[in-house]
Structures are given as C-alpha cells and as structure tokens.
Amino acid sequence: MGGKQPLERRIIFAFVLMTLIVGGTFSLGIVAIVHFIEELLVSEEMGRELDYAIDEELKLDTVARIDANTRFFSSHSGRDALPPRFTGLPEGFSEVLDGDAAYYVFKRSHGSHEDVLVEEQHEFEAREQVLFDVVLAGFLLSVFGAWGLGRLLARRVMAPVRRLAQQVRHRDQLLPMAPRLSPDYPDDEVGRLAAAFDETLGQLQHSLERERLFTSDVSHELRTPLMVIATSCELLLDAAGLTASERAQVARIARASADMHDLVQTFLRLARAGQEESGIAEKVALSGLAAEQYRQWMPQFQAKGLAFALIDEGSSADRYEAPQLRTVMSNLLRNAFHYTEQGAVRLILAADGFRVEDSGQGIPEEEQERIFQSFVRGQQARGEGLGLGLSLVRRICQQQGWEVRVESRPDSGSCFSVHLGCSR
Incomplete structure (x- = not known):
C-alpha cells in the first residue's frame, strides 16, 4: 500500500x-x-x-x-x-x-x-x-x-491524533498566551508528540514575536528621521535661490521619503497583524492615487523610451488605506518598469480594482506562482531587487482582504490584476 x-x-x-x-x-x-x-x-x-x-x-x-x-x-x-x-x-x-x-x-x-x-x-x-x-x-x-473492527479501532486510535492536529492548526495556538497541548494527553506516543509540538510552537511563537517586535521597533524609529527629511525638503522647496535641477532633486528626495513613510506604515500594519487603529490611516480613492502614481512614474518611463498610459474604465468611489494601496500599485509599476524593454505599460482602473499590463518578456507558467514567494526572482531578473516586491504585494493583499493574480505568456507581456473588493 x-x-x-x-x-x-x-x-x-x-x-x-x-x-x-x-x-x-x-x-x-x-x-x-x-x-x-x-x-x-x-x-x-x-x-x-x-x-x-x-x-x-x-x-x-x-x-x-x-x-x-x-x-x-x-x-x-x-x-x-x-x-x-x-x-x-x-x-x-x-x-x-x-x-x-x-x-x-x-x-x-x-x-x-x-x-x-x-x-x-x-x-x-x-x-x-x-x-x-x-x-x-x-x-x-x-x-x-x-x-x-479495524475501522472501529482505527477511529479510536486516530481520535487523539485528529484532535491534536486540529489544535495545532488552530491559529490561536500561535498566540503568546495559548495553553500547552501536552497536559491534555496521557504519557504515550501521542502525548510525546504533543510535547514536541509544544516545544516547536514555543520556538515559533518566540520567533514570530521577535520578528514582530523588530519590525515594529524599526518602523517606529524610522518615523522621526523620515519626518525630518520631509520637513527639510519642504523648507528647501520654499527657499529661494534653487535652480530648476536642484528643485527637481529635492522633489525626488521628498517623493522617496514619502514612499518610505508608506512602507513604514505598511510594515507596522503587517507587524501588528491588523491591530493598528485603521481610523488613523489616510484613505484615498483609487483614481486619485492612480493619478499620483502616474505623475510620479511618467518621467522614468519616458526616459526609458516606454509609453505609459493611465486608463479609467469606471473606477468606484470607494476609499482605501493609502499606504497599503500605494505600496501595492508602486511595486507592480516598478516590476513592469524593470521587465519591459520596449512597448508600453498601462495602468487600468476598473470598478473592482486595477490592472498593470506590460509588453515585456512575460513569465513562464511554471513560475507564475513562485514569483510571489520571498527572495524569488524570474529567470531573467532585472534591477537590483532581492525578490521581495511581489511577496510584499501578496502579503498586503492577504492582510487587506484583496486578491492579486497574474496572467502571462512568454514574450507576450504580463498582466497583474488586483481585486480590491469593498473598502475597509
């Protein structure tokens, strides 16, 4: 068998x-x-x-x-x-x-x-x-x-194993105050298995808590220097005597600071598993954020010789948390920018979300699921990324209740679609 x-x-x-x-x-x-x-x-x-x-x-x-x-x-x-x-x-x-x-x-x-x-x-x-x-x-x-008799005994034998598996699968078991599993079982093979799970889950809880604290602390500590950079950029832009080139550089620094601020907000939200007060987060309409991203990315696409278009097919008036939505859209546009050498990139708004279409090299079917994993890059990787952009996109979408999908054929470009659902 x-x-x-x-x-x-x-x-x-x-x-x-x-x-x-x-x-x-x-x-x-x-x-x-x-x-x-x-x-x-x-x-x-x-x-x-x-x-x-x-x-x-x-x-x-x-x-x-x-x-x-x-x-x-x-x-x-x-x-x-x-x-x-x-x-x-x-x-x-x-x-x-x-x-x-x-x-x-x-x-x-x-x-x-x-x-x-x-x-x-x-x-x-x-x-x-x-x-x-x-x-x-x-x-x-x-x-x-x-x-x-075999069915009867197998059910009796497997009952504690099924119970243990159900307890291990339960998400509350990863909480710091979750009770241990082994006291519920006798000192037999299943009891020793429960004790092994307790030890493994304890190590996992410790690792998750350490990662959560690290991400939260780092993101919190970055807020102050980012605020200093943003304030300094505003002062420099208001000051007289700057040339047009210098103003463009200062504006670029300001945009990078704003992007980093959004990333900090996103990492904080992911680290706290949705416990952050959602009412404090800025909310924007999809069309407004798309117009902002279009203005920000247009110069880079033009410098590369690519056509960049924003098409509104009837976006809704629902409002979404700006840091998360901006991070998702920005990462998808950055991915299209790196993997498209000629042709066009289109940002298309729809009633239930948006799509980013490009005329790049495409993604083989066997890699279309792997590219959303951390530290995974395509066979013809471009740019200096580590393969975390699309992984971050999926994590944000899962945390927000959104859905991201990809459709692609080799040498025919790719289409990343994000279904936003209802506003949160």
Missing part, C-alpha cells in the same frame, strides 16, 4: 491483511486435514471390508454383500466385471467423481487377479461440501469482521 495513504486506512488494511493471512491459513488447514483424515480413515475401513469380502467369497463361493452402498468386484471369480470408470486406478484408496455421483474405491492386487471395493459416498460428499461452504463463509465473515 502506498505510503501516502491515510493512517486510518492503513490500520484497517493491516487488520484485513492479517485476517486474510491467518484466516486463510486456518481455512486451508481445515480443508487439508479433512482430506487427510478422510483418506486415512476411509482407507483403513475399506481395507478391512475388502478382507471381509474376500473371505466371504472364498467361503461361500458367492459375491460378498457388505451393505446397500458397497459393492465388491473380483477378477478371480469372474462373476462381476469391473465397470470401466473404475479401471486403471492405482493400488490402495482412490476417490472417483462421476457427475453428481461420488465413489470411494479401494483396490488390491493378488498376483494375476485384482479385488476392488466400491462404496457410494455422494451423501458424505454433500456433507463435506456443506462443511467447506461453512469454512468459506466463516472465512469471509472473519474478513468482514476484521474490516469493521
């Missing part, structure tokens, strides 16, 4: 297999013993009856009669010829089946003549067949009973 079969099914299979082997061995043994005893006892009995028939024939010079079901044939007297179906049999005991009739034959040779005793045994054969039918029925019933 395959190793991937459920454990409960394997337990049932073991019960049935054991019954097949043991019950089959006993059943075959019964049949063999019946045949052996039948041949041994009947052979001895018919040998005595044959001696009696020979003595009677010699004394009375007539064919001996033993009972209504037994006949004696002898080539010595020549009175009764042996029927053809009994000729050519070996010495000693033989069993002859002729249609529905059954005969026991015992043959003994004396020099030039043969003595044969024939006994009708169809009634005995019928009883023997009934015995064999009973043995077969018992064997089948034992197999069926083993299947039922």
Whole structure:
C-alpha cells in the first residue's frame, strides 16, 4: 500500500491483511486435514471390508454383500466385471467423481487377479461440501469482521491524533498566551508528540514575536528621521535661490521619503497583524492615487523610451488605506518598469480594482506562482531587487482582504490584476 495513504486506512488494511493471512491459513488447514483424515480413515475401513469380502467369497463361493452402498468386484471369480470408470486406478484408496455421483474405491492386487471395493459416498460428499461452504463463509465473515473492527479501532486510535492536529492548526495556538497541548494527553506516543509540538510552537511563537517586535521597533524609529527629511525638503522647496535641477532633486528626495513613510506604515500594519487603529490611516480613492502614481512614474518611463498610459474604465468611489494601496500599485509599476524593454505599460482602473499590463518578456507558467514567494526572482531578473516586491504585494493583499493574480505568456507581456473588493 502506498505510503501516502491515510493512517486510518492503513490500520484497517493491516487488520484485513492479517485476517486474510491467518484466516486463510486456518481455512486451508481445515480443508487439508479433512482430506487427510478422510483418506486415512476411509482407507483403513475399506481395507478391512475388502478382507471381509474376500473371505466371504472364498467361503461361500458367492459375491460378498457388505451393505446397500458397497459393492465388491473380483477378477478371480469372474462373476462381476469391473465397470470401466473404475479401471486403471492405482493400488490402495482412490476417490472417483462421476457427475453428481461420488465413489470411494479401494483396490488390491493378488498376483494375476485384482479385488476392488466400491462404496457410494455422494451423501458424505454433500456433507463435506456443506462443511467447506461453512469454512468459506466463516472465512469471509472473519474478513468482514476484521474490516469493521479495524475501522472501529482505527477511529479510536486516530481520535487523539485528529484532535491534536486540529489544535495545532488552530491559529490561536500561535498566540503568546495559548495553553500547552501536552497536559491534555496521557504519557504515550501521542502525548510525546504533543510535547514536541509544544516545544516547536514555543520556538515559533518566540520567533514570530521577535520578528514582530523588530519590525515594529524599526518602523517606529524610522518615523522621526523620515519626518525630518520631509520637513527639510519642504523648507528647501520654499527657499529661494534653487535652480530648476536642484528643485527637481529635492522633489525626488521628498517623493522617496514619502514612499518610505508608506512602507513604514505598511510594515507596522503587517507587524501588528491588523491591530493598528485603521481610523488613523489616510484613505484615498483609487483614481486619485492612480493619478499620483502616474505623475510620479511618467518621467522614468519616458526616459526609458516606454509609453505609459493611465486608463479609467469606471473606477468606484470607494476609499482605501493609502499606504497599503500605494505600496501595492508602486511595486507592480516598478516590476513592469524593470521587465519591459520596449512597448508600453498601462495602468487600468476598473470598478473592482486595477490592472498593470506590460509588453515585456512575460513569465513562464511554471513560475507564475513562485514569483510571489520571498527572495524569488524570474529567470531573467532585472534591477537590483532581492525578490521581495511581489511577496510584499501578496502579503498586503492577504492582510487587506484583496486578491492579486497574474496572467502571462512568454514574450507576450504580463498582466497583474488586483481585486480590491469593498473598502475597509
């Protein structure tokens, strides 16, 4: 049986297999013993009856009669010829089946003549067949009973394992104050497995808490320097004497600071697992944020020689949390910018979300799911990224209740679509 079969099914299979082997061995043994005893006892009995028939024939010079079901044939007297179906049999005991009739034959040779005793045994054969039918029925019933008993015991054995699996799968088990699992189980294999889960879950809880604290602390500490950078940029832009090139550089620094601020807000939200007050976060309409992203990315697309278009196919007026939506849209546009060498990139707004379409190299089908994993980049990776952009996009979408999908064919471009659903 395959190793991937459920454990409960394997337990049932073991019960049935054991019954097949043991019950089959006993059943075959019964049949063999019946045949052996039948041949041994009947052979001895018919040998005595044959001696009696020979003595009677010699004394009375007539064919001996033993009972209504037994006949004696002898080539010595020549009175009764042996029927053809009994000729050519070996010495000693033989069993002859002729249609529905059954005969026991015992043959003994004396020099030039043969003595044969024939006994009708169809009634005995019928009883023997009934015995064999009973043995077969018992064997089948034992197999069926083993299947039922195996199911019952497998359920009882697997009940604590299923319970443990359900407790481990429960998301509350990762909370810091979650109770330990092992006290609920006896000190057996399942109890030791629960203790191992407790230890592993404890390590996982510690790692998650350490990651959550690190992300929260770093994001919190970055707020102050980012505020200083943003304020300084505002002061510089208001100051006189800056050239147009210098103003453009300061504006670029301000945009980068704003992007980093959005990332900090996003990381804080992800680190706190949605516990941050959603009312504090800035909310924007999809069309307004898309127009902002279009203005920000247009110069870079133009410098690369790519056409960049913003198309509104009827976006809704729902408002969404700006940091998360801005991070998702910005990462998808950055991905299209890096992987498109010629042609166009389109940002298309719809009633239920938006799409980013490009005319780049496309994504092979076998990689379309992997690219959303952390530190995974395409076969023809571009830019200096680490493969975290699309992973961050999926994490944000999962946390916000959005859905991100990709459709692509090699050398035909890609289309990343984000279904936003209702505003949060």
